[in-house]
Amino acid sequence: MSAILIKNGHLVDPANQKDEVCDILIQDDKIAKVAANITDNEAQVIDAAGKYVMPGLIDLHVHLREPGFEYKETIETGTKAAAHGGVTSICPMPNTKPVIDSAERIKDLLKRAKDAPVHVLPIGAVTIGQEGKELTDIAAMKEAGAVALSEDGKSVMDTLVFRKALWKAAECNIPMFSHCEDKSLVDGGVMNAGAKAKELGLPGITNAVEDVIVARDIIMSKEAGCQLHLCHCSTKDSAVLIKMAKEQGLSVTGEVCPHHFTMSDDQITEDHGRFKMNPPLRSKEDVEALRGALRDGIMDAISTDHAPHGAKEKNQSMKKAPFGIVGIENSFALGYTELVKKGYLTLSQLVEKMSVNPAKILHIDKGNLAQGRTADVIIADLSTEYAIDTNDFFSKGKNTPFEGKKVYGRIETTIVDGKIVYQFESEK
Numbered sequence: 366m367s368a369i370l371i372k373n374g375h376l377v378d379p380a381n382q383k384d385e386v387c388d389i390l391i392q393d394d395k396i397a398k399v400a401a402n403i404t405d406n407e408a409q410v411i412d413a414a415g416k417y418v419m420p421g422l423i424d425l426h427v428h429l430r431e432p433g434f435e436y437k438e439t440i441e442t443g444t445k446a447a448a449h450g451g452v453t454s455i456c457p458m459p460n461t462k463p464v465i466d467s468a469e470r471i472k473d474l475l476k477r478a479k480d481a482p483v484h485v486l487p488i489g490a491v492t493i494g495q496e497g498k499e500l501t502d503i504a505a506m507k508e509a510g511a512v513a514l515s516e517d518g519k520s521v522m523d524t525l526v527f528r529k530a531l532w533k534a535a536e537c538n539i540p541m542f543s544h545c546e547d548k549s550l551v552d553g554g555v556m557n558a559g560a561k562a563k564e565l566g567l568p569g570i571t572n573a574v575e576d577v578i579v580a581r582d583i584i585m586s587k588e589a590g591c592q593l594h595l596c597h598c599s600t601k602d603s604a605v606l607i608k609m610a611k612e613q614g615l616s617v618t619g620e621v622c623p624h625h626f627t628m629s630d631d632q633i634t635e636d637h638g639r640f641k642m643n644p645p646l647r648s649k650e651d652v653e654a655l656r657g658a659l660r661d662g663i664m665d666a667i668s669t670d671h672a673p674h675g676a677k678e679k680n681q682s683m684k685k686a687p688f689g690i691v692g693i694e695n696s697f698a699l700g701y702t703e704l705v706k707k708g709y710l711t712l713s714q715l716v717e718k719m720s721v722n723p724a725k726i727l728h729i730d731k732g733n734l735a736q737g738r739t740a741d742v743i744i745a746d747l748s749t750e751y752a753i754d755t756n757d758f759f760s761k762g763k764n765t766p767f768e769g770k771k772v773y774g775r776i777e778t779t780i781v782d783g784k785i786v787y788q789f790e791s792e793k
């Protein structure tokens with residue numbers, strides 16, 4: 366039997382209303398005991414005095430790029446990046462080549478991820494090849510291990526096709542993760558429509574591009590009685606619409622990505638691909654509304670939409686670069702620095718958004734450090750400031766607008782199934 370004893374850390378485990386200094390004993394892959402002054406002569410001891418101990422993070426929205434785009438990321442580099450960021454479970458999106466659109470492809474992905482350091486919980490496509498026409502075999506994908514459905518990268522624009530998918534998803538009891546973007550309204554836009562886009566002479570993406578589909582998808586999921594999760598919400602009206610859905614008692618949840626609550630479009634300093642992602646960095650009012658929506662429980666989860674791309678393709682004008690930035694290695698630090706230190710969330714609420722609620726959305730038994738639960742645990746140093754440095758990234762993608770940003774909330778240790786899969790060393 367292998368055992369780890371975490372001594373004197375400050376445990377933040379909202380699922381069990383714990384927010385106190387105590388010890389945690391891990392035996393094999395389970396939490397064996399949570400109490401003060403545990404002793405165990407066999408266990409490897411980790412001194413966590415002055416540090417914070419939390420359930421491992423669950424990222425509902427990640428792009429691993431394998432198969433098909435291994436120059437951007439592989440399952441190996443993406444899952445190591447996750448471990449570095451304290452993320453112990455990830456949901457990869459199906460927009461690979463080929464698209465993950467059948468039970469066979471789900472099984473193949475799980476086989477490829479067999480030795481990954483973190484749990485990989487795949488998401489299956491809604492339509493074959495993400496072409497928006499023919500439905501995938503949703504029941505078979507679920508049976509093979511898919512935890513959700515998504516057409517991420519785009520919306521299923523044909524509402525009748527989407528309705529049929531929602532019916533089937535409701536029948537199979539699998540959540541629909543919606544990327545909300547009205548394709549025809551994008552009209553060549555590459556960044557948020559506003560003063561900055563005008564200044565840079567770039568075509569804009571209006572808030573309506575997102576809001577129209579958020580409204581449609583809420584209405585359609587209501588009709589179908591299907592669980593709906595709205596990906597990468599970026600506008601103030603997404604929050605208004607989700608609030609309305611919640612008031613009606615609908616099974617609708619929303620996620621916000623760290624870049625959307627950290628940075629507004631006026632902070633874009635030049636026309637460069639590192640500032641380009643979908644949906645785009647929005648106005649100050651949108652950023653403030655998203656922070657408020659996280660605080661008020663309207664937005665349920667923080668996911669990264671970790672979207673690695675090659676340096677060459679990103680180091681060009683927003684007109685040419687692909688959409689997407691990396692994020693899984695600094696999501697906790699941005700959440701802690703921008704939301705907890707600035708008073709929008711308590712640390713316990715941040716853990717809810719990054720672990721407890723994602724587990725609820727997926728209906729999985731995680732995000733909880735009670736005795737007998739899976740030992741997916743992280744330890745963080747919240748008092749040392751550091752700068753985000755892409756040289757430290759395990760991801761192949763270095764495409765981030767946050768290079769050099771000073772943050773707090775460094776992940777020091779990541780434990781998955783009772784094994785240490787990442788340990789911070791000052792000299793890597």
Ligand SMILES: NC(=O)N[C@@H](CC(=O)O)C(=O)O
Pocket residue numbers: 428460517518519544641642643644670672673688689690
């Ligand atoms: N978010 C992005 O800008 N890009 C994502 C696709 C997506 O999440 O819609 C990608 O796959 O690169």
Ligand SMILES: [Zn+2]
Pocket residue numbers: 517518519544545596597643644
């Ligand atoms: Zn998307």
Ligand SMILES: [Zn+2]
Pocket residue numbers: 426427428458517518670672
């Ligand atoms: Zn995405």
